[in-house]
Amino acid sequence: MRFLRLSLMGLFLVSLTLGLMVYAGHLVYSAVQARMNDEPSLPQRRERVFSVNLVEAHLGTQTPLLTAYGSVESRRTLEIRALTGGMIVDLAQNFENGGRVRRGQLLARIDPAEAQFTLERAESGLTDARDEVREASRALDLAGQDLEAAEIQAELQQRAFQRQLDLQERGVGTSAAVETAELVAAQSNQAVVSRRQAEAAADARVAQAQTQLARARTAYAEAEKRLDDTQITAEFSGTLRAVAVVRGRFVSANEKMAVLVDPRALDVAFRISTGQYARLLDEDGELTRAPVRIQLEAYGENIETTGHITRDSASVAEGQTGRLIFARMDEPDGFKPGDFVTVEVTEPPIENVARLPATALGADGTVLALSGEDRLRVLEVTLMRRQGNDILVRGDGLDGAEIVAERSPLLGPGIKVRPLRAEAAEQEAAADLIELSEERRARLRGFVQTSDMPDAMRTRLLAELSERRVPTSTVERLERRMGG
Template sequence: MRFLRQSLSGLFLFAVTLALLVYAGAMVRDAIQDRLSQEARVPPQRERVFAVNVETAEPRTVAPILTAFGEVQSRRTLELRAAASGTVIELSRDFEEGAHVRAGDVLLRIDPADAQAALERAESDLMDAEAEGREAERALALARDELDAAQEQADLRERAFQRQKDLEARGVGTAAAVETAELAASAARQAVLTRRQAVSTAEARVDQAQTRLARARIARDEAQRRLDDTVLRAEFDGSLSGVSVVEGGLVATNERLAQLVDNNALEVALRISTPQYARLLDDQGNLAPLPVTVTLSVLGAELEATGVLTRDSAAVGEGQTGRLIFARLDNPRGFKPGDFVTVGVTEPAVENVVRLPATALAADGAVLVLGADERLEILPVTLVRRQGDDVLVRGRGLAGREVVRERSPLLGPGIKVRPLRLSGDDAQSAPAEPEMLELTEERRARLVAFVENSSGMPDEIKSSILARLQQPRVPAQMVERLEARMGG
C-alpha cells in the first residue's frame, strides 16, 4: 500500500508540472502574437545641429614662406700651414682654440737660424757678383781704350805707307822703304784685330757678370722669402680653430697648424626639393635674390639673422636629390660654422589666394562652405601652398563664402550647422604665448650657476639665457631643457 501511495503521489506531481508548462507556453505564444500584431510606433526625431567655426574666404596677395633646414658655414676659411720646417720658438698669446686674431698679427715664429745663414750667404754671393760686374766694366773700358790706341797706330802706319808709295812714284823713294812701310801697316791692322777680340771678350765678361748678378739677386730674394716664411701671420680677421701646435714643438713643411675662420663672412647651405627650387627662379631661369631669415634655437633662446639667396650648386651631387642653395648672412651675430638652423625663404608673392587653417581642407582637395538654410556644401579648391598650420588655396566661387575651419567625420554636405563666426583678427590669430613659470630663488640660482659654468655654450646665447633667468617669469620650455641637461 505504501508503494502504491507514493507512486500515485509522484504521478500527480508530474501531471501538475506538465500542465503548468503547457499553460506557460500558451501564455508566451499569445504574448508574441499580440506583439507582432501591433503596429510599430516611431517616436518623433529631432534633426541634430552641429556648431562649427566658420571663416569668410577673402582672396589676397600672400608672400609664402618656404621653410627648410640648413647648415651655417664660412665663406672664407684658411688652413694655416707651416711654410718652413723647424722648432717653434715663439707662439702668440692668442694662438689657441677659438681666439680672435686680426689681419697681420704674428701667430708664431719658427727658428730662423738656418734661413738667416742662407740669406747672409746669398747676400755675400750678391756682393761678389756686383764686384765682378764692376771689374768687368772696367776691363771693358780698358779694352776699348787699347782698341782706340791700336786703331790710331794703324792709321799712322797706313799714312806712312801711302807716303812711301808717293815718294816712290816721284822717283825719290825706294822699293825697300815702301815694302817696310807696308809690312808695318799690316802689323798695325793685325793689332787692331787683336784689340777688337779683347773688347769682344770683355763684353762677354760683362754679360756673364750681369747674368751672375741676376742669379745672385734671385737667390737672395729666395733666401729672404724663406726667412719670412719662418713667421706666420694672420691673413684676415677671424677666429682660430683646430689648433695643433705648442711652443717648442717641431713642425714640418706644409704641416697643418690651425684653421682661420672669418666669422663675419658666413652663409647657410640648405637643400630643397626641385619643385621648391623652381618657385625661386626668376624670368631668366636664375636663382632670385630673395630674402631669408635664419633662426637658431638653443635651450629656449633664439638667435636670428637675415640674409639673401646668392647662388645654387652647379651639380646635384652623387646620391643626392633636389637642389643645394646658399644664402649670405648679413649680420651673423652669435652664429658659428656648423650650426644646424631653420631657414625661412620669402618666396615671390602669390595673388588671389585664400589663407585657411589646414584642418579646413580635406584629403580630396575640397572644403565645406555654408550654404542656404545654414546647410553645408562641398566646394572643390586647388592647394597652392602649405604654410605651417595653414594652407593657401584657390577655387572658383570661393571668394566671400564662409568656410568651415575644422573638418570632422560628423560633418558633410547637407548637414545643418550653427555657425560661429570669427572676426578677421581672430581668424588670423597669433600663435599661443609660451608657458611661463615663476621660479623660486633657490631654483633660479641653481639654473644661473649651471649656465655660467657651461663651457660649450656660446657667449651670446649664454648672455641671453642669463637675462631671461633674471626676469620674474621664465619660459617653461627653457627651464625644462636646462634641468634636463643638469640631470634633474
C-alpha cells in the same frame, strides 16, 4: 465528516489553480495576437546638426615662406701650416683653441738661425757679384779705349802707306819703303782686330757678370723669403681651432698647425627640393637673391638674423637629391660654423590666393563652404603652397566664402551645421600680453643688460620690455633665469 471537508477543500484549490492557469494562457495568447496584428510604430527622427568652426576666405596677394633646415659654414677658413721645418721658438699667447687673433699678428716663429746663415751667405755672394760687374764694366771701358787707339794708329799707318805709294809714282820713293809701309799698315789692322776681340771678350765678361748678379739676387731673395717663412702671421682676423702645436716642438715643412676661421664671414647651406628650387628662379633662369631669415634655437632662446641667397651648388652630389643653396648672413653675431639652423626663404608673391588652415583641405582637393540654411557645399580648390599649419589655395567662388576650418569624416555636402565664428581672436591675443610695474620692468631690463647673451637677442628683449604691454612668455622666461 472531516475527511469529506478536507477532500472538498483540496478539490476546490486544484480547480482554482487550473482556472488561473487557463486564464493566464488566454491573456498571453491574446497579447501575442494583438502584437502580431497591430501596425509597428516608428519613433520620430530628427536631423543631426554638427557644430563647425568657420573661417572667411579672402583672395589676395600672399608672400609664401619656404622653410628648410641647414648648417652654418664659414666662407673664410684657412689652414695654418709651417712653411719651413724647424723648432718653434716663439708662440703667441692666444695661439690656442678659441683664441682670437688680428690680421698681421705674429702667431709663431720657427728657429731662424739656419735661415739667417743662408741669408748672410747669399748677401756675400751678392756683394761679390756686384764687384764682378763693376770690374767687368771697367775692363770693357778700357778695351774700348784700346780699340779706339789701335784704330787711330791703323789709320795713320794706312796714310803713311798711301804716301809711299804717291812718292813711288812720282819716282822719288823706293819699292822697299812701300813694302815696309804696307807691312806696318797690315800689322796695325791686325792689332785693331785683336783689340776688337779683347772688347768682345770684355763685353762677354760683363754679360756673364750680370747673369751672376741676377743669380745672386735670386739666391738672396730666396734666402730672405726662407727667413720670412720662419715667422707665421695671421692672414685675417679670426678665431683659431684645431691647434696642434706648442712651443719647443719640432715641425716639418707644410705641417698643419691650426685652422683660422673668420667668424664674420658666415654662410648657411640648406637643401631644398627641385620643385622649390624652380620657384626661386627668375625669368632668365638665374637664382634670385631672395631674402632669408635664419633662426637658431638654443635652450629656449632664439638667435635670429637675416640674409640673402647668393649661390647654389654646381652639381648634385652622389646619393643626394634636390639643390644645395647658400645664403649669406647679414649679422652673424651668436652663430658659429656647424650650427644647425632653420631657414625661411621669402618666395615671390602669389596673386589671387586665400590663406586657410591646413585642416580645411580634404584628401580630394576640396573644401567645405557654408551655403544657405546653414548647410555645406563643396568647393574645388587648387593647392598652391603649404605654409606650416596653413595652406594657400585658389579656386572659383572662394572669395568671401565661409570655409569649414576643420574637416571631419562626418561632414559632407548638404549636412546641416551650427556655425561657430572666431570673433574673440583679438581678445585671446591680448590675453598673452601683460602690463608691468615700473619696478618689475626696471629689474628685468637690468638683468638683460648685464647678462651674457648675443647683442641681437639683447636688443630684441630690450625692445619688447620698452613696450607698454609685454609678452607673458618673455617675462616668465626671464624671471625663471633670474631665479625669481
